[in-house]
Amino acid sequence: MISLEIQEKIEQYVKSCGCELYGVELLRENNQEILRVSIYSPQGVSLDQCQEVSQLLSPFLDVEDPISSEYVLEVSSPGVERVLKNPRHFLLSLGEEIEVKMMDKSKIQGKLLSSDEDSFVICGANGEQKIAYSQTKKVKTIFQW
Known part of the structure; x- marks a missing residue:
């Protein structure tokens, strides 16, 4: 460590x-x-x-x-498509497209609008959603070819 x-x-x-x-x-x-x-x-x-x-x-x-x-x-570099593991990663990725795998195994895609120490806001097909980090299984940036 x-x-x-x-x-x-x-x-x-x-x-x-x-x-x-x-x-x-x-x-x-x-x-x-x-x-x-x-x-x-x-x-x-x-x-x-x-x-x-x-x-x-x-x-x-x-x-x-x-x-x-x-x-x-x-x-x-962490790469174009990279896993977001902590609030710092979310701040560095504002404005980028992300894919969120939720604990319930559902997926959400959209633009990362904002983040703080506890949650982030994504704008996807269902409009803006505030999601707590604790509700997510994996979040990564996605690159649209």
């Missing part, structure tokens, strides 16, 4: 590159620890921005050493 203090410092580095921090995850894939830093920009994230963030974070993480084992730093 990465401390809140380290995440806040990572966020400062990401912002200095003109992006927003979308998330920080520590995971294990193929017996390798990976520190995945996802960055976001409404205009999209370029490979150059990922490289810039990586080059800024590497020395900082070498000094702070937030993970006791060896790991790989991975900086990437």
